[in-house]
Amino acid sequence: MASLSSQISTSRGVGLPVASPNADGGSIDASARLPVLLFVSASAGWLLIGTVFALISSFKLHAPGFLGDVEMLTFGRVKGAESAVLTYGWGFNAAFALVLWLLARLSRAEIGKPILLLVAGLFWNFGVLLGMLGILAGHGTSLEWMEMPGYAGPLLFGAYLFIGTWALLTFRAGRSSQVYITQWYLLAALLWFPWIFSIAQIMLLIDPARGTIQSLVHGWYSHGLLTLWFGPIGIGAIYYFLPKLLSRPISNYYLSGYGFWTLAIFGGWVGATRLIGGPVPAWVVTSGIAASFMLAVPIVVLAVNFFPTMIGSPAALRRDWSFHFIAVGAVALVGASMVAMVLNLRGVASVFQFTFLQTAQSNLTTYGFFSMVAFGSLYYILPRVTGRSFPLPSLLGFHFWTSSIGCGLSVAGLALAGYEQGIAMNTLPGGPESAVVPFLDIVQRLLPYLFTQTLATVVLVAAHLAFVVNVGWLILSCADRTSAAPSALRTPLEAAAR
Amino acid sequence: MNRSSLFFLGVFVALAASWTGIVLVNQLSYGQLTTVVDATEGLAFPQAIPGTGQQGRSVYRDLGCAACHTQQVRRPGFGIDDKRGWGDRQSVARDYLLEPHVLIGTHRIGPDLRNVGARKDGLAGRDGREWYLRHLYDPQLTSPGSIMPSYKFLFETRKIVGQPSPKAIQGLLPAAYQPVRGHEIVPTARAETLVSYLMNLKDTYAYPESRNVFVPKASTEAAGQTVGGNQP
Numbered sequence: 001m002a003s004l005s006s007q008i009s010t011s012r013g014v015g016l017p018v019a020s021p022n023a024d025g026g027s028i029d030a031s032a033r034l035p036v037l038l039f040v041s042a043s044a045g046w047l048l049i050g051t052v053f054a055l056i057s058s059f060k061l062h063a064p065g066f067l068g069d070v071e072m073l074t075f076g077r078v079k080g081a082e083s084a085v086l087t088y089g090w091g092f093n094a095a096f097a098l099v100l101w102l103l104a105r106l107s108r109a110e111i112g113k114p115i116l117l118l119v120a121g122l123f124w125n126f127g128v129l130l131g132m133l134g135i136l137a138g139h140g141t142s143l144e145w146m147e148m149p150g151y152a153g154p155l156l157f158g159a160y161l162f163i164g165t166w167a168l169l170t171f172r173a174g175r176s177s178q179v180y181i182t183q184w185y186l187l188a189a190l191l192w193f194p195w196i197f198s199i200a201q202i203m204l205l206i207d208p209a210r211g212t213i214q215s216l217v218h219g220w221y222s223h224g225l226l227t228l229w230f231g232p233i234g235i236g237a238i239y240y241f242l243p244k245l246l247s248r249p250i251s252n253y254y255l256s257g258y259g260f261w262t263l264a265i266f267g268g269w270v271g272a273t274r275l276i277g278g279p280v281p282a283w284v285v286t287s288g289i290a291a292s293f294m295l296a297v298p299i300v301v302l303a304v305n306f307f308p309t310m311i312g313s314p315a316a317l318r319r320d321w322s323f324h325f326i327a328v329g330a331v332a333l334v335g336a337s338m339v340a341m342v343l344n345l346r347g348v349a350s351v352f353q354f355t356f357l358q359t360a361q362s363n364l365t366t367y368g369f370f371s372m373v374a375f376g377s378l379y380y381i382l383p384r385v386t387g388r389s390f391p392l393p394s395l396l397g398f399h400f401w402t403s404s405i406g407c408g409l410s411v412a413g414l415a416l417a418g419y420e421q422g423i424a425m426n427t428l429p430g431g432p433e434s435a436v437v438p439f440l441d442i443v444q445r446l447l448p449y450l451f452t453q454t455l456a457t458v459v460l461v462a463a464h465l466a467f468v469v470n471v472g473w474l475i476l477s478c479a480d481r482t483s484a485a486p487s488a489l490r491t492p493l494e495a496a497a498r
Numbered sequence: 499m500n501r502s503s504l505f506f507l508g509v510f511v512a513l514a515a516s517w518t519g520i521v522l523v524n525q526l527s528y529g530q531l532t533t534v535v536d537a538t539e540g541l542a543f544p545q546a547i548p549g550t551g552q553q554g555r556s557v558y559r560d561l562g563c564a565a566c567h568t569q570q571v572r573r574p575g576f577g578i579d580d581k582r583g584w585g586d587r588q589s590v591a592r593d594y595l596l597e598p599h600v601l602i603g604t605h606r607i608g609p610d611l612r613n614v615g616a617r618k619d620g621l622a623g624r625d626g627r628e629w630y631l632r633h634l635y636d637p638q639l640t641s642p643g644s645i646m647p648s649y650k651f652l653f654e655t656r657k658i659v660g661q662p663s664p665k666a667i668q669g670l671l672p673a674a675y676q677p678v679r680g681h682e683i684v685p686t687a688r689a690e691t692l693v694s695y696l697m698n699l700k701d702t703y704a705y706p707e708s709r710n711v712f713v714p715k716a717s718t719e720a721a722g723q724t725v726g727g728n729q730p
Contacts, residue, residue: 061607064637064647071651076562138560144604147562179502188509195513199521204599211594213521213529215602220520228513264509268516277572278602279589281528284520291516350577354568354606425606426577436582439609440643450645 025384031110032101033385035117037475039097040378042125044468046089049132051464053082055457062450072136080135080147087145087225088156089128091366094374095233096121099167099186101381102240106183107174111166120162127155141205145222150205157197164190181256185236188264192228196221212279216272219288223271226365227263227295231333234373235263235302238330241377242309245323251308259301266291266298276349292344299337306330321396325376328404332368336361351426356449357418360411367407375403375467382471386478395466402463410456417449531592534705543705546596547698554695557688559599566646568603569612569699583617584610585701590708593701608646616700630693631667631685639671652689658682665690 057078059066067073104111111117131148134140139149148156167190171183200221203209209217239256243249250256272280272288310318310327317323339361342348352358379396383389390396423429424437424445533542546552558564571585579585589612594600618629632639635653637646653667655677666682668675677683685693 060647061645064645068648069651074561074649074651075647076565077560079565080562135562140560140562141599142559142562142564142601144565179505184505187505188512191506191509192513195517199517203521203525208598209525210529211531211597212591212600212602213525214600216520216524220516224516261508261512264512265515268513269519271516272520274604277576277588278570279591279593281524281591284524287519346576350572353572353577354604359605425582428578428581436578439582440641443645444643447645 025105028104028108028110029101029385029387031112031114032104034114035111035121036097036101036381036385037478038118038121039093039100040382040471041475042121043090043093043097043374044471046085046093046125046128047464048468050082050086050090051457051461053078053085055454055461057082058450058453058457062447062454071138076142077136077138077140080140080142081132083145084135084147085128085132086366088131088148089125091230091370091374092124092128093121094371094378095230096124096163097381098233098237098374098377099190100163100170101385102182102236103167103171103174103186106176106180106240107171108176109170109174111170112173117163117166120159120166123155124159124163127152127159130155143204143218143222145225146200146204146218150201153197153201153205157194157201160194160197164194180239181250181253181260182236182240184257184260185232185239188260189229189232189236192224192232192268196224196228212275215275215278216280216284219274220268220271223274224268227267227270230366230370231263231267234329234333234370237373237377238302238306238326238333241322241326241380242306242330245320245326245380246309246313246317248309248313250305251312252304255301256305259298259305262294262301263298266294270295270344273344273349276344276346276353289344289346292341295337296341299334299341302330303334306334321400322376322380324400325372325379325403329369329373329376332364332372332407336364336369339364352418352422353426355418355422355425356414356446357422360414360418363407363414364411368411372403372407375399378471382474386474388474388478390470391473391477392470395470399463399466399470402459402466406456406459406463409459410453413449413452413456417446420445420449528591531595533595534592534703536703543703544593544595544701548694550691550694551698552695554691554693555597555599557692558695559601561649563611564601564603566605566607567609567611568606569610570602571610571612571701579610582609585613587701587704587708589701590705592705592707608644611696611699613701614699615697616702618697626697627693628670630696631689632670634689634692635667635671635683636675639675649689652692653683653685655681655683 056067056073057075060068060075060078064075071077100111100117103109128148131152134149134152135147139151140147141149168187171187200217203217204214204221208214239250269288269291272284273292274288276285276289278285307330310330318327343352343357343361379390421442424442425439428434428436533544535542547555569589571587571589572579573588574580576588579588589602593612594602619626629640633641634649636648636650637644638648658680662682663684665684667685668677668683671683675683
């Protein structure tokens with residue numbers, strides 16, 4: 001604690017330039033090694049477990065008898081466990097690793113007492129494990145994206161407070177005079193998440209609010225998880241890695257601040273769009289739809305920041321696999337946001353609400369955007385914090401292609417399924433006087449698309465195995481010889497060339 | 499005030515706005531919603547469902563039924579929920595007033611269940627429970643081609659000791675499902691409470707706020723009939 005507090009007391013705040021003779025990339029990376037490796041190992045493990053759950057749940061959708069007699073693995077529970085593990089296991093651990101490393105690097109601060117972060121990280125992951133087992137045992141909440149039982153909440157919240165505070169202190173201790181846009185996004189996310197999480201835990205699980213106030217809180221939280229937590233972290237990472245990998249500044253950088261503030265102002269309101277046509281006051285829904293449309297501003301800003309930066313770069317630099325992942329993530333972010341804007345219009349929602357089209361949009365955001373950005377970033381970060389290159393560099397390309405194809409197949413299949421489902425379920429295709437399409441006919445029409453989901457998930461299992469093998473091997477090899485100093489860092493591109 | 503405190507203030511205010519608008523204002527306004535006392539019937543609506551139904555709700559929650567089923571009917575003219583027979587009127591906030599955990603759901607992989615109790619009243623068999631029991635035992639019996647999983651684990655196949663149980667359901671099942679001779683299939687307590695919950699899912703009372711609905715011109719006629727037919 002002593003070294004950290006002395007760092008804080010000697011730091012000069014954000015605006016003052018202080019030369020930093022000793023906090024170079026190497027020592028900062030060394031200080032981040034322990035926590036980053038813990039969070040990455042945990043995220044990789046959860047990713048694999050979550051993908052297995054995804055495979056089971058996807059298979060069950062077209063073969064409902066599969067593992068049908070095991071109560072623990074009934075569809076509703078597996079689906080809940082899948083969502084919880086992928087969100088709070090894979091997503092959050094990866095996000096923690098990104099936030100800590102990026103903040104340390106950008107603020108030019110070493111992470112003090114990393115061993116304490118290790119303890120907090122273990123608590124977080126114990127919370128996720130408890131939550132997952134709780135869902136399988138039948139203690140789940142049946143609320144999308146907060147499926148874990150109430151008893152996991154305080155554990156996660158406590159662990160988060162510690163991790164979040166540590167990240168903020170690292171920023172505070174920084175010696176950099178510049179505050180880059182990435183830091184804005186990360187700091188905001190660090191402050192927003194505990195707010196939405198604690199409100200959701202209290203008003204939904206600890207002391208549930210009356211009636212459909214719960215639905216509003218749930219919409220606010222579950223959408224906030226995207227617009228106020230995963231979104232800003234992924235966006236922050238793209239802002240950092242694009243210039244880094246392409247050796248050129250972000251195009252139209254002066255606009256980035258507008259993008260940040262408009263996302264901050266409107267992002268929280270969009271949650272109400274989950275209740276279009278629902279049993280809540282119409283004005284709340286309308287304000288959500290308006291906010292969803294206003295998100296066009298940050299999306300345009302991100303597009304004119306990212307795309308010209310990517311397109312104008314030298315072809316040689318674009319061959320890097322980290323760049324591949326992050327470029328796909330940037331495109332998916334802009335695409336998914338525009339799709340969401342359309343889906344949230346009342347007329348469109350009356351047909352496509354509750355269908356697989358919503359699932360497709362959500363997968364494009366959580367996987368196509370956030371997970372891809374996280375993969376690309378981790379492939380950049382890991383060789384630097386370990387001082388080693390990946391043992392199987394050829395798997396990087398394999399991972400990229402399988403992830404992209406798996407995600408693309410899943411999103412395309414779900415989008416087509418959702419389109420057909422929405423038309424058949426919520427309209428009268430034969431004209432206003434015709435009879436409704438029987439529900440079981442709709443189910444039969446969906447079966448081929450649901451089958452493509454299993455196919456897509458098999459491809460993703462291969463992708464994630466490649467990720468886990470490479471990352472696991474790297475981490476184990478560095479546990480073997482801990483004395484190796486982080487030096488002679490190679491970029492993944494150079495590593496891949498060897 | 500330096501720039502970093504301004505930044506943190508801005509970040510705080512940004513989220514405070516949506517928190518105030520979506521959570522706080524609604525909690526203070528319609529969070530105080532109360533039941534409606536109907537003088538002619540001498541009852542307050544919505545009515546609490548019986549205790550077994552309350553227990554069944556937690557079975558519904560723990561099995562994750564909400565992953566595929568919504569419990570919210572959209573107004574006539576907004577989608578075709580009314581024409582599908584999922585409910586004559588839209589769900590309103592008051593319907594959910596007495597529910598400890600509101601599970602309105604986000605996916606319709608299966609049909610909406612808000613009024614399943616009213617829907618199956620006619621075809622649920624002698625004691626009103628047969629359809630549910632068969633449906634839960636194996637959805638293929640009642641809905642061929644469905645992708646809903648079977649909930650056989652909510653039933654127990656056991657040896658008949660002494661008198662056969664009056665609750666046994668093998669009489670409702672076709673030949674292929676019959677247990678070994680001298681055995682019977684009995685719903686567990688959880689299955690019974692779940693059935694009780696589902697049977698009680700019906701919003702039949704028309705509240706003042708659920709009567710007047712804006713309906714686009716195209717479907718005014720059809721919707722007008724269904725809403726009108728719902729007056730108490």
